[in-house]
Amino acid sequence: MTLEAFLASLHIVAILTLVVFLSSEAALCRAEWMSEAVVRRLARLDMIYGITALVLLLTGIARIVWGAKGLTWYVSQPLFHVKMTLFLVTALISLRPTFTIRRWLKTLNTTGALPAESAIRTARQWIMVQAHIIPVIAVVAVYWARGM
Numbered sequence: 001m002t003l004e005a006f007l008a009s010l011h012i013v014a015i016l017t018l019v020v021f022l023s024s025e026a027a028l029c030r031a032e033w034m035s036e037a038v039v040r041r042l043a044r045l046d047m048i049y050g051i052t053a054l055v056l057l058l059t060g061i062a063r064i065v066w067g068a069k070g071l072t073w074y075v076s077q078p079l080f081h082v083k084m085t086l087f088l089v090t091a092l093i094s095l096r097p098t099f100t101i102r103r104w105l106k107t108l109n110t111t112g113a114l115p116a117e118s119a120i121r122t123a124r125q126w127i128m129v130q131a132h133i134i135p136v137i138a139v140v141a142v143y144w145a146r147g148m
Contacts (some may be wrong), residue, residue, distance in 0.1 A: 004068045011063060019134060021049040025097070026131055029124040031117040036108060039115070043105045046098050053091060065132035079144035086137045090130050097123045097130075 028038055039062050058147045074080050100123045104115045115123075 004063075004064060007059060007067055011056065011059040014052055014059050015138070018049065018056055019054045019062045021045050021052060022127065022131055022134070025049060026124065026127045029097075029120060029127055031120045034114050035119055036112075036114070039101075039104050039108050042101050046101050050094070053094070057087075077144060079140050080109045083137055083144065086133055086140065090133045090137070093126060093130050093133070097126045100126075132140060 025042060028042055028045070063069075064071050100115075100119065104119075105114070107113050
């Protein structure tokens with residue numbers, strides 16, 4: 001039971017960390033605030049967000065493998081599949097702003113140019129889509145945890 005609580009705690013910490021860094025990206029990714037420092041900070045935040053998403057996935061896998069319920073229980077739950085599908089969709093959506101921000105950083109480093117307002121707006125929209133899917137994942141997890 002101690003291992004289960006430890007794995008669940010790590011998973012929750014990863015979720016909260018993910019939300020913090022995605023929220024920070026959403027807050028900073030605004031045309032009116034864009035500067036060299038913001039581009040660099042966005043790149044750093046996005047890297048931490050990506051690492052946190054990986055930690056979230058790994059802690060979830062650890063719960064499946066070493067947790068009390070086991071793989072058979074997890075894969076027999078329909079809401080588990082909904083949650084994993086939403087997580088995968090969010091991960092795929094996150095690639096677009098990640099590649100965009102990396103491109104901005106590369107351009108900044110080579111030419112000193114900042115991103116165009118339209119590019120910033122588009123990246124923010126994709127970040128916000130992720131930010132709106134994550135609470136849905138949490139709601140699915142709550143219903144799943146209560147056996148619904």
